[in-house]
Amino acid sequence: MSAQAARKHDPEASRAAILDAAEGLFLERGFAATSMSEIAERSGVTKSLIHHHFGSKESLWSEIKRRRFTSYHASQLALYERGLSADTIRASMATYFRFLLDNPQVVRMIGWMRLEGDLECADLVCDLRARGLQLIGTAQAAGLIRNDMPPEHVLLMFLGLVNAYFDEAAFVTDGNAAGLEPEAYVANAQKAFEAAMRPAP
Amino acid sequence: MSAQAARKHDPEASRAAILDAAEGLFLERGFAATSMSEIAERSGVTKSLIHHHFGSKESLWSEIKRRRFTSYHASQLALYERGLSADTIRASMATYFRFLLDNPQVVRMIGWMRLEGDLECADLVCDLRARGLQLIGTAQAAGLIRNDMPPEHVLLMFLGLVNAYFDEAAFVTDGNAAGLEPEAYVANAQKAFEAAMRPAP
DNA sequence: GCTCAAACTGGCCGACCGGTCAAACCACGG
DNA sequence: CCGTGGTTTGACCGGTCGGCCAGTTTGAGC
Numbered sequence: 001m002s003a004q005a006a007r008k009h010d011p012e013a014s015r016a017a018i019l020d021a022a023e024g025l026f027l028e029r030g031f032a033a034t035s036m037s038e039i040a041e042r043s044g045v046t047k048s049l050i051h052h053h054f055g056s057k058e059s060l061w062s063e064i065k066r067r068r069f070t071s072y073h074a075s076q077l078a079l080y081e082r083g084l085s086a087d088t089i090r091a092s093m094a095t096y097f098r099f100l101l102d103n104p105q106v107v108r109m110i111g112w113m114r115l116e117g118d119l120e121c122a123d124l125v126c127d128l129r130a131r132g133l134q135l136i137g138t139a140q141a142a143g144l145i146r147n148d149m150p151p152e153h154v155l156l157m158f159l160g161l162v163n164a165y166f167d168e169a170a171f172v173t174d175g176n177a178a179g180l181e182p183e184a185y186v187a188n189a190q191k192a193f194e195a196a197m198r199p200a201p
Numbered sequence: 202m203s204a205q206a207a208r209k210h211d212p213e214a215s216r217a218a219i220l221d222a223a224e225g226l227f228l229e230r231g232f233a234a235t236s237m238s239e240i241a242e243r244s245g246v247t248k249s250l251i252h253h254h255f256g257s258k259e260s261l262w263s264e265i266k267r268r269r270f271t272s273y274h275a276s277q278l279a280l281y282e283r284g285l286s287a288d289t290i291r292a293s294m295a296t297y298f299r300f301l302l303d304n305p306q307v308v309r310m311i312g313w314m315r316l317e318g319d320l321e322c323a324d325l326v327c328d329l330r331a332r333g334l335q336l337i338g339t340a341q342a343a344g345l346i347r348n349d350m351p352p353e354h355v356l357l358m359f360l361g362l363v364n365a366y367f368d369e370a371a372f373v374t375d376g377n378a379a380g381l382e383p384e385a386y387v388a389n390a391q392k393a394f395e396a397a398m399r400p401a402p
Numbered sequence: 403g404c405t406c407a408a409a410c411t412g413g414c415c416g417a418c419c420g421g422t423c424a425a426a427c428c429a430c431g432g
Numbered sequence: 433c434c435g436t437g438g439t440t441t442g443a444c445c446g447g448t449c450g451g452c453c454a455g456t457t458t459g460a461g462c
Contacts, residue, residue: 009409009458030316032234036450049410051451108316114371115231115312122372149389152381157393160365164357167364170315171323180353188350192358196397210428210439237420247441252421254439 015053017043022050023064027108031061031116062120065109069121072106075099076128080135086144090190097162097186107166129155145197154197161189216254218244223251224265228309232262232317263321266310270322273307276300277329281336287345291391298363298387308367330356346398355398362390 021043025034036057040047054060079095082088100107113120133151140147145154165185222244226235237258241248255261280296283289301308314321334352341348346355366386373381 011409014409030231030233032231035448037448046411047450048412048452052408052410057450111312111316114368115309115316117371119372149392150385153386153389156365156369156386157362157390160361160363160368161358162361163365163368164361167315167361168357170318171320184351185354185357188354189358191350192397195399196393198396212439215439236418238418248420249422249442250440258420 011053014043014045014049018045018050018053018060019064019067022060023068023105026061026064027105027112030112031057065113065118065120068105068109069124072103073124073128075103077131080131084135084138084142084144089139089144090194093158093162093190093193094186097165097182097189100162100166101182104166107163107170132158143199146199148200157196158193161193162186165189212254215244215246215250219246219251219254219261220265220268223261224269224306227262227265228306228313231313232258266314266319266321269306269310270325273304274325274329276304278332281332285336285339285343285345290340290345291395294359294363294391294394295387298366298383298390301363301367302383305367308364308371333359344400347400349401358397359394362394363387366390 018039022034022039025038025042036047036050039060040050043050050060054063076096076099079092082091112118132155136145136151136154139145140151140154165180165182169180219240223235223240226239226243237248237251240261241251244251251261255264277297277300280293283292313319333356337346337352337355340346341352341355366381366383370381
């Protein structure tokens with residue numbers, strides 16, 4: 001589909017086709033295991049054109065990461081727009097979970113970058129992190145969640161409960177959904193997080 | 202150190218040096234991004250000798266994975282030896298956390314294999330998983346932890362709480378230990394897990 | 403219709419990849 | 433003391449890698 005559509009001298013369409021094909025391959029096999037020839041073949045253009053538009057394999061990868069992370073950053077910002085209440089805290093886990101379910105590229109991209117020690121887009125991630133910490137601090141001050149542990153730990157646990165599902169799901173893509181219906185998991189994770197973070201009586 | 206020590210015609214020492222050097226490089230940069238020449242250089246032998254001992258790059262990687270996973274499997278089995286009580290449940294999180302802290306190779310190896318869809322050693326992992334599920338089921342039946350969610354979910358949350366620390370730590374190896382002292386985190390994660398899993402009154 | 407810059411192509415490059423091979427080396431049993 | 437077989441080496445292979453370049457095609461502006 002993304003392949004050689006009737007597209008000639010339409011640089012924007014070419015760039016998009018290359019970006020899409022390259023992202024798919026990079027996220028599926030990893031940066032080092034993907035060759036420029038494969039990207040060229042999948043996107044329906046020549047290797048030379050990729051270099052014409054993006055300069056090098058690394059620059060292409062950078063642009064892909066930048067594109068995905070800005071979208072990720074924007075989506076998460078919306079999550080912080082809502083007011084602060086017990087309901088929104090509970091809903092935020094479901095929202096984040098749903099987002100990862102709908103954007104599996106984000107999960108894999110962060111996974112590769114973590115292992116490769118890639119700090120690109122660290123600015124965006126740090127910003128989101130800081131906002132999350134601030135929100136948790138406010139919720140603690142408001143007595144909505146327990147305040148006997150630092151916000152950093154609360155944030156880590158929140159993320160850990162959500163990510164756990166995707167870590168496991170990565171291994172059972174072969175249709176084995178036994179006991180791993182996403183809706184059921186996120187409901188229980190919400191319950192567990194709520195119980196874990198209830199302020200001490 | 203592991204490099205060309207005074208080792209001549211000592212095949213066992215050669216094999217060990219190659220395995221160690223290759224594991225370090227594979228886990229640091231990934232399988233695809235590591236070349237046989239680099240492994241040869243770091244281990245202080247020639248490329249040809251690596252092929253003589255291990256046949257191919259893939260076989261070498263397999264042997265490394267097998268070696269690490271059998272050790273991992275054995276360590277985790279010991280964790281299941283203890284009896285079942287509220288104390289052992291609490292301690293098991295600290296023990297698992299400590300193990301990953303002492304064996305960072307396991308964290309990175311599982312990370313690479315997850316992304317690459319590598320199912321090698323799935324037998325060992327499935328065995329550990331099954332034992333964990335059985336233990337959780339028993340604890341639920343004994344009324345030690347809540348029984349209103351399936352053992353699969355409880356296991357995922359347990360792992361998620363622990364792994365969250367290492368996911369984050371992977372990004373801040375540059376000395377920034379702000380708010381991420383491992384002992385403090387695992388203590389809070391224990392508290393949170395206990396509160397989350399307490400049987401409903 | 404001509405011009406010109408951008409989009410695009412095929413062919414090529416040196417470097418390096420994983421892997422092979424024949425020969426040298428060396429400990430050991432006879 | 434001499435083979436003999438596993439260990440080790442350096443030279444070498446075809447193939448692929450990322451990248452480059454000279455040249456062709458194309459569409460917009462004059």
